[in-house]
Amino acid sequence: MSSPRADGVPALAWSTDNCTVGRSMAILGERWVLVVLREVFNGVRRFEDIRDHGGIPRQVLSDRLALLVEHGILVRVPYRPEGQRERYEYRLTPKGFDLYPVFVAIADWGAKYVADPEGPPVEVAHRGCGAVVHAELVCEEGHLVPERRDVAPRPGPGVKPRQESSSAAR
Known part of the structure; x- marks a missing residue:
């Protein structure tokens, strides 16, 4: 490994190409992702409830939920209100609870x-x-x-x- 700079900042000798903070923020770093997660942590799990309570635009919410499902932070769980079509709740996975x-x-x-x-x-x-x-x-x-x-x-x-x-x- 290279030696640190003369002014003693060891981190300057390390590559950030595989930085886990950077990788995490690529998933979590957008404002609406944190709002979606706040809602789910608070027990709000249904799309319309998350949208209404979180004040999230419909398409933004759809995109952020898809991202969180894709990364295994949330899972979609089907439910069917009486007389209506099947819908989904979003629940935390163990990765999400972490x-x-x-x-x-x-x-x-x-x-x-x-x-x-x-x-x-x-x-x-x-x-x-x-x-x-x-x-x-x-x-x-x-x-x-x-x-x-x-x-x-x-x-x-x-x-x-x-x-x-x-x-x-x-």
């Missing part, structure tokens, strides 16, 4: 920085005791890491060295 801590973290950030003066409109509560749930950093050894500066990126098993571009080599 995004829940991400939403709790976003909600925590929003409650701290962008909520109305009265507080956030929705809280996430532990079903067992009723207390508000928060996202926390925990290492694989089970240690709670309350100080964000106590974590740092490092090369993982899939790291690839950064290839110098022709303009940078000049």
